[in-house]
Amino acid sequence: MTNSVTNPATSPVTKPAAQPLAKIVIFGVGLIGGSFALALKKQRAVTQVVGLDRSPAALQRALQLGLIDVAGNDLSSALVGADLVLIAAPVAQTEHILRELYPHLGAQTIVTDAGSTKSDVVDAARRALADKVHQFVPAHPIAGREVNGPDAALAGLYNGKKLVITPLPENSRDTVQFVSDLWQRCGAIPHLLSPAQHDLVFAAVSHLPHLLAYALVDQITGQPDAELRFQFAASGFRDFTRIAGSSPEMWRDISLANRDALLLELSHYQIQLERIAGALKQRDGDQLLALFSNAQNARIRWNHSIEAAEKPVREGGD
Amino acid sequence: MTNSVTNPATSPVTKPAAQPLAKIVIFGVGLIGGSFALALKKQRAVTQVVGLDRSPAALQRALQLGLIDVAGNDLSSALVGADLVLIAAPVAQTEHILRELYPHLGAQTIVTDAGSTKSDVVDAARRALADKVHQFVPAHPIAGREVNGPDAALAGLYNGKKLVITPLPENSRDTVQFVSDLWQRCGAIPHLLSPAQHDLVFAAVSHLPHLLAYALVDQITGQPDAELRFQFAASGFRDFTRIAGSSPEMWRDISLANRDALLLELSHYQIQLERIAGALKQRDGDQLLALFSNAQNARIRWNHSIEAAEKPVREGGD
Known part of the structure; x- marks a missing residue:
């Protein structure tokens, strides 16, 4: 058993940055990247945000909405003088993006990501960034919405939400602190885990539930009386299967x-x-009752503990 | 495939009752029974509600709250002149209650229930009511709250919610209509299914999801890093496991x-x-994507269809 007070592995990282950054670069200007940019701009924590995206339409929309200041097209010039690069693209693209970054990555630029898995991202970063891997800080903000794209971005998306950083042994303490500080400026609450810890924890509390919800809905569609079943599905089904509405890709x-x-x-x-x-x-x-009771008790305890949980840090700390 | 228009088995039953009943008796004055009584009283659909409950405290509370007019103690006198008896007690008690009712049950009194399962209730009714089983109309209102007891009762609990009736071959058409009308006065939308259909449908869309949610939470509690896992559980987990907070009994x-x-x-x-x-x-x-996509499509279709679904009938029909 561990907790965030006694276990250094999960201790929040403190001390948000006070000086505005000159430039950040966002790969993927959708919900995650766009909300990060919006939050930092609202906090006047950055002077210029350059956006990059595979979709020219998304890039234009992000510009219109003011999520970014510049729609980048040339990677080399986008990276000149950048303090930070955030990769907020689908996790399967991380290695490709890091490989593209590599030749243009200056020694003063920190790179981070927002991927939902971490061990594979760390492996990809080692392969792609090689001698520059110490500049990469793997991270995962625990926030999302049912909608995606630039229009879904919200300045308050990360407010009071957890951010998991899974530092590399190669990262300096200052580098990790820098990334942590920026996320704290967005209202997020940073925690440190190892990549393997992160992946086991999220397999249990996020990835498996998604798989189970998809499996249940798919099962019902395969029945001859599927329509009748869906007709009588009510609020329990609605909540249980909400995450089956998530992006299949x-x-x-x-x-x-x-x-x-x-x-x-x-x-x-x-x-x-x-x-x-x-x-x-x-x-x-008796066996059913014991299992159900144990689960109910844990669910109630969890619900109370999260309701009384960490509060957002919006105006910075010390 | 079936639907409520083309399949008579699921056609809504219409024509709400217009005349107030002299007396109804509620076994179990908690959320389900109390809300039924409140809704009928609000609609001036009944002159007197007599409550019965294993818990004297619940009975007194129901009286205080005005859910019932009389706290019954003698079954024989409670049943005199009753138009309807609703059994809103845990489903495992149904047979015992019906056996107690039997000797006092007049020929003009209809009995119904609110149990979440129907085949077993029908079997219990046949055993307990024998020659009077035609007076029993099995039913299941698809409504609930996270809280229970008389204080949880709401006049609007059934508003726009489905009610499933699983009639017996022995029920007369008028008897089924009578129960359906009363629930419609409460705002519910009646549907007819066979007991076996009902039980298969609710096994798939309600009972299995509850079991799966309990199983997941119980699994996490059994891990050495349970506390860490719960610490990072977020909104997906919250919705997926909400039903694991339900009553284990x-x-x-x-x-x-x-x-x-x-x-x-x-x-x-x-x-x-x-x-x-x-x-x-x-x-x-590819296989994962196909399964997830099929589930996502079905979930989105379901969500749209229920949002555009049947509207409550509050002021009665014709």
């Missing part, structure tokens, strides 16, 4: 990127279902 | 009462997870 990529941890969690879950099926077959009400 | 009873249908759905789900684990092991992104 994104979750395919996350599932593959975090395959080992996800397979481990899934195998434990399959054993759970075997136990429950066994209890049902034997009409073992 | 209630869901043990429902799981056992609908055991056969639930085991069938669970076995299909276990096969789904085998397929998904196989796709992950083989890094088969």
Whole structure:
């Protein structure tokens, strides 16, 4: 058992930056990148935001909305004098983007990402950035919305939300602090985990639930009376399956990127279902009651602890 | 495939009752029974509501709150002149309550229930009511809250919510219509299913999801790093596991009462997870994408169809 006070691995990193940065570059000007840019601009934490995106339409829209100041086209000039590069593109593109960055990456520029998996991103960064990998700080903001793209960006998206940084041994303390500070300016609450810890934790509390929700909805569609079943689905079904409305491409990529941890969690879950099926077959009400009660207690404790949880840091600390 | 227009099995029953009833009796004056009583009183659809409950405190509270007019103690006198008895107690108590009712049940009194499972309730009713079983109309209002007891009762709980009636062959058309009318006065939208249809549908869209949510939360509690995992659980986890906060006793009873249908759905789900684990092991992104996309499409369609769904009937029809 660990907690954020006694375990240094999860201690929040403090001391937000006070001086505005000259320039940041955002790869992917959608919900995640756009909200980061908006929040920093609102905090007057940056002078110029340069956007880059595979979609010219998204880039123009981000410019119109004021998420970015400049729609970049030339990578080399975009990176000149940049303090920070944020990669907020689908996680499967990270290695390609880092390879493109590499030749233009100055010694003073820090690179970070927002990917939902970390071990694979770290591997990709080592391959792509080689001798410059110490300039890359892997991170994952725990925030999202049901909608995507530049129009979905919100200055307050990260307000009070957790940010996980999984530092590399090669990162200097100042480099990690720099990234942590910027996210804190966006209202996020930084935590440190190892990449492997991160991936196991999120396999259990995020990736597996997504997979289970997709699996349930897909199962119902395959039944001859599917329409009747959907007709009587109510609020429990609505909440349980909300995450099955998420982007299939994104979750395919996350599932593959975090395959080992996800397979481990899934195998434990399959054993759970075997136990429950066994209890049902034997009409073992006591075993069902014990399991349901344990889960209910934990769910109630969790709900209370998150309701009383960390508050946003909007105006900076000391 | 069926739908509520072309399939008579799911056609809404119409024509709400216009005359106030002299007396109804509610077994179980909590959320479900109390809300039914409140809604009918608000509609001036009943002159007197008599409450019965295993808990004297609940009964006194229901009286204080005006959910009921009389706190009954003698079953025999409570049933004299009753137009309707609603059993809104845990489903496992239904048979016992029906057996207690039997000797006092006049020929003009209709009995109905609000249980979440129906095949087992029908079996219980046949055993307990024998020659009077035609007076029993099995029903299930699809409504609930996270809180229980008399204080949780709301006059609007059933407003726009579905009510499933699973009539017996022994029920007269008028008897079924009478129960349907009363629920419509509460704002509910009646549908007809067979008990077996009901139980399969709700095993798939309600009972299995509850079991899956309990299973996930219980699994996390069993890990050495449980606290770390809960610490990083976010909104996806919150929605997916909301139903794991439900009453363990209630869901043990429902799981056992609908055991056969639930085991069938669970076995299909276990096969789904085998397929998904196989796709992950083989890094088969196409198979994952196809399954996730199918689920996402169905979830989005469902969400649109329920948003455009039936509207509440509050002021009665013709």
